[in-house]
Amino acid sequence: MIQAILTMRFAIGLLGEKEQAGWWPSSFMSPTSSAFLLPVFGANTMHARYQGIVEAGKRVHDERIGVGRVFHLFRLPEATEQRLFDGLSSAENGVATGTLSPEVANKQLSVLAAASIEAKQGPISIGSADDLGKPDWISIAASLYAAAFAAGVQCFPYFSEKP
Template structure:
């Protein structure tokens, strides 16, 4: 949801436009069974560059730079659910994506523009850290400012 909401046609945080109908038309002949996965990887790379530019690289994690084992699990989940109408519905428009993102953000946060440290990365606390991260993104998308939550390495 964050990748979609940050794209050019929504909040314009990164200049990609991977998750839209024209992208479907372009990618479908090349990736007929994994179009959504290809879109996911494309938008993640675009978002990674912007996050790294604002946060920096080294001793931190953020939504687009997590340990490889976690990134593989997420990509497998996207691949396994790529035919899911529910997932595609959540990425159909800005309001649907914001509603879906709100489901992950089961906490409230204060406004914080730019890079914002949300804690120290720990496997046991990852679910909570991602909820806080989702809350920051949600507020930023709703209030039209940029926010880049990150976690420090332990």
């Protein structure tokens, strides 16, 4: 499940950037980003890209959904975030380096998606925080994101925390 979330974060992170769908103004995944990231981060360039796209995605999702008592792809419970960081650190960079083109990102997203669904715009509740422990949410979110990118709309799947 951790590898699937990492794959989806990289794919959505790239597809949401300004050169693609323009959901956020960053370019961390662009081929030219290495020119400014490599001298500063060296061997940790992929971690810098990852942190950049997570922060960019988090800001836009938080603006549209709100903060507090909700989770989304770029803001998950702390224990999951730690497992994602550990998974990225131990990954053989296949997840990260395989997502450096929009074509590959779209393919990875379609592999994760459950089925073709109608594109929806704006925040979309896809369950409660309890559902984050089940792997089904990944395919549901991937389906919503894929449909939104294909239709040219912005979609923000989220989970509500129990009161």
